Each structure stands twice: as structure tokens, then as C-alpha cells.
Amino acid sequence: MDAIRSSEGHPRSIGWVGTTALAMGGSNQSLFLLGALLAAQGTAALPLLAAGLVLSWMAVPGWTELVMMWPDRVGGIAATCSEAFRPYSPVLANLTGTCYWWGWVPTCGLTAILSASAVQQWFLPMVSVKIIASAIVVLFTVINLCGVRWVTRLAVTVASVSAALALVSAIVPVVTGKVDWQRATTFHLTLPFHGTFGVVTSAMAGLYLIGFAAPAFEAATCHVGETRNHEREVPRAIFASAGIASLYFIVLPVVWLGALGPQALMGDLSTALGPTFAPLLGGGAKAAALWFMVFNMFHGTLQPLAGASRTLSQLSQDGLLPRAWARRNRFDCPWVATLLTAAMSLALLVSGDPPAVIAAANLTYLIAICMPSVAVWLLRRHAPDMPRPWRAPRGTIGLGLVAACCWAVSTLLGFQQFGLKYVLLGLTLAYSGSLAYSWRTWQDRRAAGLTGPRLSLGTKLTGSMALVMALDGAGYLLAVNKVDKGQAALVALLQDIFVAVALLTIAVGLILPGMISHAVVQVSEAAQRLQRGTLADLTRAMQALGRGDLSAARARPEVFTIDVRTRDEVAAMAASFNAMQDEVVAAALSLDGAREQLQASQERLEHLASHDPLTGLMNRRRFDELLEQLVRAARPGGAVTAVVMFDLDNFKMVNDSRGHGVGDEVLKLVANVLRDVLPTSSAVARPGGDEFAFLLACRDERDAAATTTAVLTALYEHSAASADGRRVRVAASAGVALFDGRRKVTSSQLMMDVDVAMYDAKGAGGNRLVIATPDGSGRRSVTTKQEWLDSLRSALDYGGFELWAQPIQSLADGTVTSCELLLRLVDDDGSVVLPGEFLALAERHGLIREIDRWVVQAAFCELRRRLGQEPTSRVEVNLSGLSIGDPQLEGLITAEMQRGDIPPGAMVFEITETAAIVDLEAAAAFARRLADLGCAWALDDFGAGFSSFLYLKSLPFTYVKIDGSFVRHLATSPQDRQVVQAMVQIAQSMGLQTIAEYVENADILAVLGELGVDEAQGYFVGRPVPLQTRTVPVPTPRSADAALAVGRG
Structure with missing residues (x-):
């Protein structure tokens, strides 16, 4: 109630x-x-x-x-x-x-x-x-x-x-x-x-x-x-x-x-x-x-x-x-x-x-x-x-x-x-x-x-006017009472005047004092609030700024606008006070702006000390600190953490051929992909160059591999645009190492393990991941890297490479129609080293382009020798997608073809489908120029990667080499039979010839014939054999700025 x-x-x-x-x-x-x-x-x-x-x-x-x-x-x-x-x-x-x-x-x-x-x-x-x-x-x-x-x-x-x-x-x-x-x-x-x-x-x-x-x-x-x-x-x-x-x-x-x-x-x-x-x-x-x-x-x-x-x-x-x-x-x-x-x-x-x-x-x-x-x-x-x-x-x-x-x-x-x-x-x-x-x-x-x-101003004014009204009223009453009552009009006039005065008294005695005092009170209250609020805050903030305490150097600017809607001195006073408040607030805001700029600069410096300025990711120092904290906190039976590091494949060529601006865009693209794909709890870093790393909480090795694969797939599916509008494909090789506190390991050992695993992924062809062995045995291979590099440089300088030939047979008449020339490295002790042992290292350290040029020149020498014996001879040479566009390689091939003794189609360059072509449009132009000279092209390992049809559409291929993974079990696998049949139909519809690799028995050869494959290659047809004489080194000096190229053999 x-x-x-x-x-x-x-x-x-x-x-x-x-x-x-x-x-x-x-x-x-x-x-x-x-x-x-x-x-x-x-x-x-x-x-x-x-x-x-x-x-x-x-x-x-x-x-x-x-x-x-x-x-x-x-x-x-x-x-x-x-x-x-x-x-x-x-x-x-x-x-x-x-x-x-x-x-x-x-x-x-x-x-x-x-x-x-x-x-x-x-x-x-x-x-x-x-x-x-x-x-x-x-x-x-x-x-x-x-x-x-x-x-x-x-x-x-x-x-x-x-x-x-x-x-x-x-x-x-x-x-x-x-x-x-x-x-x-x-x-x-x-x-x-x-x-x-x-x-x-x-x-x-x-x-x-x-x-x-x-x-x-x-x-x-x-x-x-x-x-x-x-x-x-x-x-x-x-x-x-x-x-x-x-x-x-x-x-x-x-x-x-x-x-x-x-x-x-x-x-x-x-x-x-x-x-x-x-x-x-x-x-x-x-x-x-x-x-x-x-x-x-x-x-x-x-x-x-x-x-x-x-x-x-x-x-x-x-x-x-x-x-x-x-x-x-x-x-x-x-x-x-x-x-x-x-x-x-x-x-x-x-x-x-x-x-x-x-x-x-x-x-x-x-x-x-x-x-x-x-x-x-x-x-x-x-x-x-x-x-x-x-x-x-x-x-x-x-x-x-x-x-x-x-x-x-x-x-x-x-x-x-x-x-x-x-x-x-x-x-x-x-x-x-x-x-x-x-x-x-x-x-x-x-x-x-x-x-x-x-006693407010309004009370004083109103009281004064009330007194004036009382005195005026008394005076009017006396005056009216003394007027002759017979003069009614005069009495009424005097009374009307008194009513007018009374109404004005209400205005002067109530309304105007109220408006004046209301305005003055507003000014007074606003001044008090300004003194207790914004000015006090401003003083404290200035003192804090002088002490260097940026967090306390904050003023809360508040404006208490005086709303006086008259046009007199009171309104002018209110307007002046409002202007003064605006200036005080502007000063407070300026202080806040300076504080925020100082704080932002301080935070920016702190951020730069622990983050990469280009991508905004953690730098190596911060990443190592977090890894060290996790290693120290690891307990047996605790959470499993994966340390993942990956390196972009062929990034040096992107920088050299397309410019550092495009390279920076690629790095930023990678950072954005990592932010999008990885859980928000993951610590992501760019240790330097084209290397990236992240820490991932996972259940087990399979979980870590699945997440890392998702990252590599997302990278490959994205591309960065260069200034001329062409796209740059991104691929990477990743190493993964896991720890969970059950075995003693240091952060430096983990980083060495993951680095070795990453190099193993590079050596396996790139665009893949390798999980480090728990015992850390792979760390020993790091010490041999320099030895490999010395061997490769020695082979280029003193003739340590040789070519082996593997025959290719026509399924129509069973004759050998051509051969594929394969690269081998002869070690100091006379042992033969396969390219899978050294190509990844050569790619990473800028030696592949020189190796590819050596292979091409040696192949032309061998082709001329064979043409002298059989005018219809044909040889095939492996090139990496990164070699396409190399101006020195193009100059070498052009000079050889313009000599006029090589018939069209006799020289075939193979490019592996899984090879990373940095600039597909430039590669297509390069391939067409060589095709105009009479060179032919073959797509190797067809069906094994993601880019089969993109490459078929963009490059002037004559041959399609069906990947051996579909051929090995062709005689017993209905699924492989259907896949190969589909590949043959596609190639035939595009006017291309098909070559099946890894043919290991007569049953496979028979099935290939039934499916309409044109040629076959494999141990059943013929194993690789060395050429009669070892080739001499290419007399072209190595350039320290040579772009990366991938050679296959």
C-alpha cells in the first residue's frame, strides 16, 4: 500500500x-x-x-x-x-x-x-x-x-x-x-x-x-x-x-x-x-x-x-x-x-x-x-x-x-x-x-x-517579485477604491491594468527567475562535476604519465552540456562554459591519444620482440620459449603435443623468378591458411625464411598426421596472386615429432628431430609429411648433409654423374621405340647412388638447375649417337616443374634443336605430375616454345597427384605415362583395370599416346594391350643400364643466383 x-x-x-x-x-x-x-x-x-x-x-x-x-x-x-x-x-x-x-x-x-x-x-x-x-x-x-x-x-x-x-x-x-x-x-x-x-x-x-x-x-x-x-x-x-x-x-x-x-x-x-x-x-x-x-x-x-x-x-x-x-x-x-x-x-x-x-x-x-x-x-x-x-x-x-x-x-x-x-x-x-x-x-x-x-538565486528572485506584487496589489487596491464608482469604464481599465501587471508578475516572479536560476544551477553543477570528474582525472592522468604508468594515465572526459534556450547574457555564459568544457575534454582526449599511442608503441615493440612482422605469427624465440615451457611441464600420462615444422617447396625460385613481393604474399597466405585450419589453441610461428612451425595438442600420432595433412592440403589448394595476375601454387614438406612426458627429451632435441623429418619429406619428393622416429636416430643424418653437398658439387665439377637408359616397348609390334634416360651419381668408392638420395638436398641448396642442364646436354649427345644408328630413335628425359622457365636451360635446348640434326619428336621431356610448378602460365609458354622447336612432352606419374587435368589442359603434352601404382596389380585388380581404362580413354579423346610404367610381368603386358595402351616400360621390358661411356661435365659455370629446378631420374 x-x-x-x-x-x-x-x-x-x-x-x-x-x-x-x-x-x-x-x-x-x-x-x-x-x-x-x-x-x-x-x-x-x-x-x-x-x-x-x-x-x-x-x-x-x-x-x-x-x-x-x-x-x-x-x-x-x-x-x-x-x-x-x-x-x-x-x-x-x-x-x-x-x-x-x-x-x-x-x-x-x-x-x-x-x-x-x-x-x-x-x-x-x-x-x-x-x-x-x-x-x-x-x-x-x-x-x-x-x-x-x-x-x-x-x-x-x-x-x-x-x-x-x-x-x-x-x-x-x-x-x-x-x-x-x-x-x-x-x-x-x-x-x-x-x-x-x-x-x-x-x-x-x-x-x-x-x-x-x-x-x-x-x-x-x-x-x-x-x-x-x-x-x-x-x-x-x-x-x-x-x-x-x-x-x-x-x-x-x-x-x-x-x-x-x-x-x-x-x-x-x-x-x-x-x-x-x-x-x-x-x-x-x-x-x-x-x-x-x-x-x-x-x-x-x-x-x-x-x-x-x-x-x-x-x-x-x-x-x-x-x-x-x-x-x-x-x-x-x-x-x-x-x-x-x-x-x-x-x-x-x-x-x-x-x-x-x-x-x-x-x-x-x-x-x-x-x-x-x-x-x-x-x-x-x-x-x-x-x-x-x-x-x-x-x-x-x-x-x-x-x-x-x-x-x-x-x-x-x-x-x-x-x-x-x-x-x-x-x-x-x-x-x-x-x-x-x-x-x-x-x-x-x-x-x-x-x-x-x-537560499537559491531562484528563491531570492521569486521572493523579491512576490513582495513587489504584494506592494503593487495594495497600491492598485487603494487607487481603485478612490475612483468614483460612477466611472465604471475607468475602474474596469484600472482593473485590467492590474490584471496585466499580475500576469506579468507571474512571468517575472516565477518563470523568468526559474529560467535564470535553472541556467545558473546547470552551470554550477556542471562546474562541480567538471572539477570533481574530468579535471581531477586529467590531473591524476598527467601525474601517472610523468611516472611512466601508462595504464593509470587515463582520463574520463565527460561533458555535461548546459542546455539554455534563451538569447541573453545567461545563454552566453552557458555557451562559454560549454566551450570551456569542450576544450577541457579535448585536452583529456589528447592525453588519452598520447597515452594510447605510447602504449601502442610499447605493445608494438613487445609484439615485434616475439612475433614475425610480416605474418604476425610468433618468431623462433617465442616459439622456443613456449616449447621449452611445454617440455618442462610434460608429465607421464599427460597430454600429447606435436611439434610440426614445414618448409615451402621451391620457394627460392618464387623469390628469384617472381620477385620478393610475390614471395611475401605467399608467406602471408601461408600464415592465413594456418590461422584458418589449425585450432585456436595452437601456437603458430614462422621461425624464419620459408619455414613455419606449430605446436598442436593431439591424441596420438594419427591425429597429428591428420591435422598436418589438412594443413598441407589447404596450402596446396590455395594460391597467391602476383602483380601480373598470375597465380602461384604453394606446396610444403612437413616434419612431425611428438612428446608426452613418458620419455626424457629436450626442446632442442625435439627441434632437431622435426627438422630431420622435414628434410626426409623433402627428399621423398616434397608436398608430404614425415613423422620423426621416437628414438631420435634420424638426428644422425644431419651430420651427413654437408658431405652430400660436397659430393654433389664435386660431381658437377669433376664428372660424377652418369646416365642410364631404360627401354620403352611398343605394344602394337613389340619393338623398342625409345628409352628413358635416368640420372645416377657415382660415389668416390664407385658405388651408384639413386637420385632419391640426393635430389631433395640439391633442390634445397640451389643445385638442381645445374644438374638438369647437365642431364639435358648429355641427353642430346646420347640422342645424336642413337640417331646415327637408328633414325627413328627417341629419348625421354625427366625435368622438374621448377626447371621449366629457366632461361639458361631454354637457351641450351634452343641451341641444340636449331642445329637441325634432331628430328621433331625425338627429344621428349617428362614432367612429373606431382612436381610443383610455381607459375603454370609461364611454364605453359615455356613448353610451347620448346614444342615449336620440335621437342615433345610427356606427363609422368599420371594419376598420382592433384594436378593431372590442370596440367593436361595447360601444357602441350604428347604422351601420358600412367603411374606404376595403377599398373603393378593390374592383372589381379578390377579397380586398377577400370582406372587405367579410364585414363586410356581420356588420353585417346585428347589425342595423346599412353605409356604404362612399372610393367613387371607378361600378364600385365597382356592386359595393357587389351586396354589399348600404346607403350610399356618396366623391368619386364628392360632394366636401366648405364650408357657405354660416362658423360663429361657441362662446361657452364654455376651461378650463385641460379633458380631452383627439380631433376628426376
């Missing part, structure tokens, strides 16, 4: 019908004003009622836009102004809401008295009217405390009856012909004195009084935050309430004037309206007239308790009224504000609701309904981009301002008719909100721990 839920929303439980029913407390207020207007203004009161309603209609679009901008609020248009006026002055927002509440409170008691009078007259003649009226107020208060649902149910019931009776009272006289239309449309204005000024004074007095009722259908905006589907239902309720007001302010007065006459309407309507019901209800007409007034007055009692009390509650939530006024019970009823509204209504009711209070409340209510139109205009001007769920049509905002000006003029020229003491009372009610706001300010200061009274 006693919870404050100021920051919570409201349950949305009512629709537009319920909201419209609640708002009828404003739509039907013409009923208790009609008699007073007819008595004071005559029958001209009717057009004045219509004019007042038209002014109200002019403001409706703006009001609707305003409340829909803050759809979670309650309390109506005046409460919503606290949001709109917040940038200007909280005092202005407080004034609007407080004036609105005062405008509704007397209505509660007055309508209760009117209802009670009718009830006493007919049902309870022995009970006092005030007691009955008090009981009605108490009853409606209890219903309000039960929540808006119960209030809505009661309001809908009462509205249904009152609206039905209003329609009957309007229609029956018209239908039965009881309306004297001449009388209904003849209007006379009663003047307080003669002359134009008297006409204006009387009309404005009437319009001023109408302003207390005509706009009151705005009560439909009091429950926006409690309305379901508010974007649709709230505008519907507002316009429906305005339509009902048209019935009460225009239709009914005109019909009643024509049917009953002005005298009857100036009396008690509960008895005077009987004839309007008589033709339909007969003897029940009096009762109908009575209940018509009772039910309509019930609305006027119900609305302030339900609507105006929510205005107080909302302002309290906004920090403009005492905290306790925002308290709501479990039914979401603002019970403190409701009880306060009921208590004030009962106090006025007991005092008889004197006309002075009604007239004074009229002033406050007009202030409250004029300010929202101003608020909408200010929001359109200064906040055009704010969300507006419902937007007023073009031009209607201006109409609202015109309406507000008209109400202000009616106040200025009409309020005096009620007496100067009413003006003073109205000003007192308007100023009462400032006292409540001061109370809330004191509460907030105490809650913040600030003690002692605080």
Missing part, C-alpha cells in the same frame, strides 16, 4: 471508451456555467460557448501530439509539460502542473454540491446538502483507491446514462416542435457599462469563465500511460471527448434556449429541464431531468479524483513536488495525491465552494491549458527530430498558439469583472506550487546529505 514506484510504468488496463467516459467530467461542464453566463452576458453566452469550444478544438491536435510523445506518463497535458519545459525551467513545469490541479479541485466539490442538492430535494430532505456532497466525494475517493479499472467501470455506467439523457433532451424538443428557433438564434450581450469597451469587457469576461469548462475535455489525456494500444486509443478518446463537448456546449444550449427561454435556464436545471423530457416520458420527465443533472455532476466529482490527482503524482515522480505525493498502492492508484485532492475538495465544499475560489481556479486552469500549446511549439522548434507517434497536421500548432493567446486576452480583459480580490487569490494559488517545489528541493538536499537552508 505504501510503496513508491516512481520509475515503473503503469498497467495498461483501459480502452478509449473508458477514457472518454472519465473525460465527460470536462465535456459537460457547461451545465453549471450556463446559468451564470446567461445572467452576466445574456443570451450572447451561447455564441461565446461556441467560440470557447472552437478555441479548444484548435488546440486539440497539438495536445494530442504532446501527450503521445511521452506515452508512459499520466496526469494529462499539464503533467507532460514537465518533460517539455525541463530544458527551460523546472519551476515553469511545476507552475503548469500545479495550476492544472487547482483548476480541477473546486470542480470536485461544486459538482458534488449540485448532485447533493438534487438528491436532498427529492430523496433526503432531512440531510444536509454538505453531508450528502461529502459522502459522494468520500465514496468516489474509495472507488478511486481501488484502481483505475473500478473507476472506469463506474464512469462508463454513469456516462451511458448521462449521454443517453442528454441526447433525449436535445432530440425530443426538436422532433416535437417545441423549439422556438427565432429565440434560439437571437442573442443579446449584457454590458457592465456602455460603449465598445463595455462590449469587449463583457465578452471577455464570459469567454474567461467559459475557459474554465470548454477545454476541459482535455481530461481524456490524463490516462495515456494506463491506456491499452495507446497509439490508437488515446487520439480516439480525445476526439470523442471533444465531440461530446460539442453536444453540451453548442447543441444543448441552443435547443434549451429555444424550448425553455433564458429565464428557465438561469434557474435550477434539475427542475427546469423537465419539459424537454415530457413529450417522451410524461410524468417521468421531472425524474429524468433530476437524474440527468445528478449523473452529469457525478462526472465532475469523479474526474479530479481520477485525473488531477495523477497530475500531482506525475510531477512528484519528476522531482517537482514532495516525494510522498508519488506513492501508489497495489492497485496502482496514487493514493497520497488522491487523498490530498479529496481533502482539498472537502475543505472547499464545507466552505460552500465560494465563487472567489471558482474564479481564482479559473485563472490557474487557463494558465495550465495555454502552456501545453506553447510547449508543443517549443518542441517543434528546438527538438524537431524527437519521435512523434502522432503528429499534428500542418498549421495546427500555430492554431494552438492562437487559442492560447485568445485565452490570455480573455483573462486580461475579463478577469477584472470578478473583482481584484479574486485576482490576488488566483496569483496565490499559482505561487503555491513554488512552495511545494521548494519543499521537494529541501527533501532532495537532505537525501543528498546537504544540511542547512539554501
Whole structure:
């Protein structure tokens, strides 16, 4: 019951019908004003009622836009102004809401008295009217405390009856012909004195009084935050309430004037309206007239308790009224504000609701309904981009301002008719909100721990202007009382001047001091926050920067922009302070920028100390540190870790032939592939050159091999682009070593093991992986590497190579048609070394190109010797894909072919499918140039790699050599038979001849013949045999910059 839920929303439980029913407390207020207007203004009161309603209609679009901008609020248009006026002055927002509440409170008691009078007259003649009226107020208060649902149910019931009776009272006289239309449309204005000024004074007095009722259908905006589907239902309720007001302010007065006459309407309507019901209800007409007034007055009692009390509650939530006024019970009823509204209504009711209070409340209510139109205009001007769920049509905002000006003029020229003491009372009610706001300010200061009274600038200015107003009021009263009462026009003029001064006093005494003090307070609070926040942070950050503590050298720049929307010295002061804040923040940001740059430089240096600048991967030092940590932490039975290192195949040729820029792109491509393929937990490094390494948590040797294979496959499937748009293929040879703590091993031993395994992968042809032996025996081979290199250089310099020939047989007639020349190395002891022992090392150390040139020149010598014996002879020589494009090799071949003694097709160059061709387009151009000279090409090991069809498509092959892995078991394997048959069909469809390798028996030879293979090669056809004489070394000097080439044999 006693919870404050100021920051919570409201349950949305009512629709537009319920909201419209609640708002009828404003739509039907013409009923208790009609008699007073007819008595004071005559029958001209009717057009004045219509004019007042038209002014109200002019403001409706703006009001609707305003409340829909803050759809979670309650309390109506005046409460919503606290949001709109917040940038200007909280005092202005407080004034609007407080004036609105005062405008509704007397209505509660007055309508209760009117209802009670009718009830006493007919049902309870022995009970006092005030007691009955008090009981009605108490009853409606209890219903309000039960929540808006119960209030809505009661309001809908009462509205249904009152609206039905209003329609009957309007229609029956018209239908039965009881309306004297001449009388209904003849209007006379009663003047307080003669002359134009008297006409204006009387009309404005009437319009001023109408302003207390005509706009009151705005009560439909009091429950926006409690309305379901508010974007649709709230505008519907507002316009429906305005339509009902048209019935009460225009239709009914005109019909009643024509049917009953002005005298009857100036009396008690509960008895005077009987004839309007008589033709339909007969003897029940009096009762109908009575209940018509009772039910309509019930609305006027119900609305302030339900609507105006929510205005107080909302302002309290906004920090403009005492905290306790925002308290709501479990039914979401603002019970403190409701009880306060009921208590004030009962106090006025007991005092008889004197006309002075009604007239004074009229002033406050007009202030409250004029300010929202101003608020909408200010929001359109200064906040055009704010969300507006419902937007007023073009031009209607201006109409609202015109309406507000008209109400202000009616106040200025009409309020005096009620007496100067009413003006003073109205000003007192308007100023009462400032006292409540001061109370809330004191509460907030105490809650913040600030003690002692605080005479703010706003308090001083407002107090001074209140004193000035009191002195001016006393002087005007003395002056007016001394004027001859016969000079009514002069008295009215003096009273109008006093009203103007009083209204200016409100502006000067409340609004302007509030705006000035609000701006000054903003500057003061912003200065304090700047001193305690950004400036203090800036000082601490500078001190930390001086100590070299970059992590603490941080300032939190905060800007508390002062939003003053005036064009005076206060605004200039606020603008200057905002500019100063911007400069302070700029300094703080500059410090942060310098700190971040220093920190980034420090982090960059730390990063460069442990990472490769090109790829962003770890460098060797960091990799070795991590490996050392893992080796030391390894325990028996613990996790298995794989150390993997791989080297790019033929990378030196990429750098030499395509440039270092392309080489860098290849290295970055490899780094990206590693990041994509490997788990994020893996440590990846580039130890140097074209070597890469990573640490991999795995289950066993198979798991490590699978991941490493995935890396090599991904590398081979990717390619890097060079500047000329051609692609560079990437292949690598990898070594893997595993440790798990079960055997003692050092990090250096692991690195040696993985390095040896990587060289073994290179020696096996590259683009593969080798897993190091657990016993570390492979480390011994490292010591022999230099010996191998010395042997290769010696063979090139002193003739240590020789060629062996293996015959190739035609399957058509069984004759030997050609031979393949194979490379061998003769060691110092006379032993023959196969190329698989030394080619990988030659590739890695730049000797392959010279070896290939030696092989080619020796092959031409052998070919010429054979051609002298058999003109149809043909020889085949193995070349690596890396040799293709070698300008020295191309020059050698061109010179030999241009001698003219080699027939076309006699010299055949073989390229292995699994060889890594760095630049396929350049290779294709190279091969075509040699083909134009008469050289033929053969694709060796067809089917064993990934590039079969790519090479077939790109290079000018004449022969396809089927890989021996498909031939060895051809006689017994149906699968191999199908594969070879498919290869033959493909070759034949492309016009190529087929040669089968590794033919080891007659069965295989027979099957090959059946499948249509053209030629065969293998031990069954003939083993390799050395040539008759050892060839001499090629007399071409080795170049230190020679590109890599792969020679096969």
C-alpha cells in the first residue's frame, strides 16, 4: 500500500471508451456555467460557448501530439509539460502542473454540491446538502483507491446514462416542435457599462469563465500511460471527448434556449429541464431531468479524483513536488495525491465552494491549458527530430498558439469583472506550487546529505517579485477604491491594468527567475562535476604519465552540456562554459591519444620482440620459449603435443623468378591458411625464411598426421596472386615429432628431430609429411648433409654423374621405340647412388638447375649417337616443374634443336605430375616454345597427384605415362583395370599416346594391350643400364643466383 514506484510504468488496463467516459467530467461542464453566463452576458453566452469550444478544438491536435510523445506518463497535458519545459525551467513545469490541479479541485466539490442538492430535494430532505456532497466525494475517493479499472467501470455506467439523457433532451424538443428557433438564434450581450469597451469587457469576461469548462475535455489525456494500444486509443478518446463537448456546449444550449427561454435556464436545471423530457416520458420527465443533472455532476466529482490527482503524482515522480505525493498502492492508484485532492475538495465544499475560489481556479486552469500549446511549439522548434507517434497536421500548432493567446486576452480583459480580490487569490494559488517545489528541493538536499537552508538565486528572485506584487496589489487596491464608482469604464481599465501587471508578475516572479536560476544551477553543477570528474582525472592522468604508468594515465572526459534556450547574457555564459568544457575534454582526449599511442608503441615493440612482422605469427624465440615451457611441464600420462615444422617447396625460385613481393604474399597466405585450419589453441610461428612451425595438442600420432595433412592440403589448394595476375601454387614438406612426458627429451632435441623429418619429406619428393622416429636416430643424418653437398658439387665439377637408359616397348609390334634416360651419381668408392638420395638436398641448396642442364646436354649427345644408328630413335628425359622457365636451360635446348640434326619428336621431356610448378602460365609458354622447336612432352606419374587435368589442359603434352601404382596389380585388380581404362580413354579423346610404367610381368603386358595402351616400360621390358661411356661435365659455370629446378631420374 505504501510503496513508491516512481520509475515503473503503469498497467495498461483501459480502452478509449473508458477514457472518454472519465473525460465527460470536462465535456459537460457547461451545465453549471450556463446559468451564470446567461445572467452576466445574456443570451450572447451561447455564441461565446461556441467560440470557447472552437478555441479548444484548435488546440486539440497539438495536445494530442504532446501527450503521445511521452506515452508512459499520466496526469494529462499539464503533467507532460514537465518533460517539455525541463530544458527551460523546472519551476515553469511545476507552475503548469500545479495550476492544472487547482483548476480541477473546486470542480470536485461544486459538482458534488449540485448532485447533493438534487438528491436532498427529492430523496433526503432531512440531510444536509454538505453531508450528502461529502459522502459522494468520500465514496468516489474509495472507488478511486481501488484502481483505475473500478473507476472506469463506474464512469462508463454513469456516462451511458448521462449521454443517453442528454441526447433525449436535445432530440425530443426538436422532433416535437417545441423549439422556438427565432429565440434560439437571437442573442443579446449584457454590458457592465456602455460603449465598445463595455462590449469587449463583457465578452471577455464570459469567454474567461467559459475557459474554465470548454477545454476541459482535455481530461481524456490524463490516462495515456494506463491506456491499452495507446497509439490508437488515446487520439480516439480525445476526439470523442471533444465531440461530446460539442453536444453540451453548442447543441444543448441552443435547443434549451429555444424550448425553455433564458429565464428557465438561469434557474435550477434539475427542475427546469423537465419539459424537454415530457413529450417522451410524461410524468417521468421531472425524474429524468433530476437524474440527468445528478449523473452529469457525478462526472465532475469523479474526474479530479481520477485525473488531477495523477497530475500531482506525475510531477512528484519528476522531482517537482514532495516525494510522498508519488506513492501508489497495489492497485496502482496514487493514493497520497488522491487523498490530498479529496481533502482539498472537502475543505472547499464545507466552505460552500465560494465563487472567489471558482474564479481564482479559473485563472490557474487557463494558465495550465495555454502552456501545453506553447510547449508543443517549443518542441517543434528546438527538438524537431524527437519521435512523434502522432503528429499534428500542418498549421495546427500555430492554431494552438492562437487559442492560447485568445485565452490570455480573455483573462486580461475579463478577469477584472470578478473583482481584484479574486485576482490576488488566483496569483496565490499559482505561487503555491513554488512552495511545494521548494519543499521537494529541501527533501532532495537532505537525501543528498546537504544540511542547512539554501537560499537559491531562484528563491531570492521569486521572493523579491512576490513582495513587489504584494506592494503593487495594495497600491492598485487603494487607487481603485478612490475612483468614483460612477466611472465604471475607468475602474474596469484600472482593473485590467492590474490584471496585466499580475500576469506579468507571474512571468517575472516565477518563470523568468526559474529560467535564470535553472541556467545558473546547470552551470554550477556542471562546474562541480567538471572539477570533481574530468579535471581531477586529467590531473591524476598527467601525474601517472610523468611516472611512466601508462595504464593509470587515463582520463574520463565527460561533458555535461548546459542546455539554455534563451538569447541573453545567461545563454552566453552557458555557451562559454560549454566551450570551456569542450576544450577541457579535448585536452583529456589528447592525453588519452598520447597515452594510447605510447602504449601502442610499447605493445608494438613487445609484439615485434616475439612475433614475425610480416605474418604476425610468433618468431623462433617465442616459439622456443613456449616449447621449452611445454617440455618442462610434460608429465607421464599427460597430454600429447606435436611439434610440426614445414618448409615451402621451391620457394627460392618464387623469390628469384617472381620477385620478393610475390614471395611475401605467399608467406602471408601461408600464415592465413594456418590461422584458418589449425585450432585456436595452437601456437603458430614462422621461425624464419620459408619455414613455419606449430605446436598442436593431439591424441596420438594419427591425429597429428591428420591435422598436418589438412594443413598441407589447404596450402596446396590455395594460391597467391602476383602483380601480373598470375597465380602461384604453394606446396610444403612437413616434419612431425611428438612428446608426452613418458620419455626424457629436450626442446632442442625435439627441434632437431622435426627438422630431420622435414628434410626426409623433402627428399621423398616434397608436398608430404614425415613423422620423426621416437628414438631420435634420424638426428644422425644431419651430420651427413654437408658431405652430400660436397659430393654433389664435386660431381658437377669433376664428372660424377652418369646416365642410364631404360627401354620403352611398343605394344602394337613389340619393338623398342625409345628409352628413358635416368640420372645416377657415382660415389668416390664407385658405388651408384639413386637420385632419391640426393635430389631433395640439391633442390634445397640451389643445385638442381645445374644438374638438369647437365642431364639435358648429355641427353642430346646420347640422342645424336642413337640417331646415327637408328633414325627413328627417341629419348625421354625427366625435368622438374621448377626447371621449366629457366632461361639458361631454354637457351641450351634452343641451341641444340636449331642445329637441325634432331628430328621433331625425338627429344621428349617428362614432367612429373606431382612436381610443383610455381607459375603454370609461364611454364605453359615455356613448353610451347620448346614444342615449336620440335621437342615433345610427356606427363609422368599420371594419376598420382592433384594436378593431372590442370596440367593436361595447360601444357602441350604428347604422351601420358600412367603411374606404376595403377599398373603393378593390374592383372589381379578390377579397380586398377577400370582406372587405367579410364585414363586410356581420356588420353585417346585428347589425342595423346599412353605409356604404362612399372610393367613387371607378361600378364600385365597382356592386359595393357587389351586396354589399348600404346607403350610399356618396366623391368619386364628392360632394366636401366648405364650408357657405354660416362658423360663429361657441362662446361657452364654455376651461378650463385641460379633458380631452383627439380631433376628426376
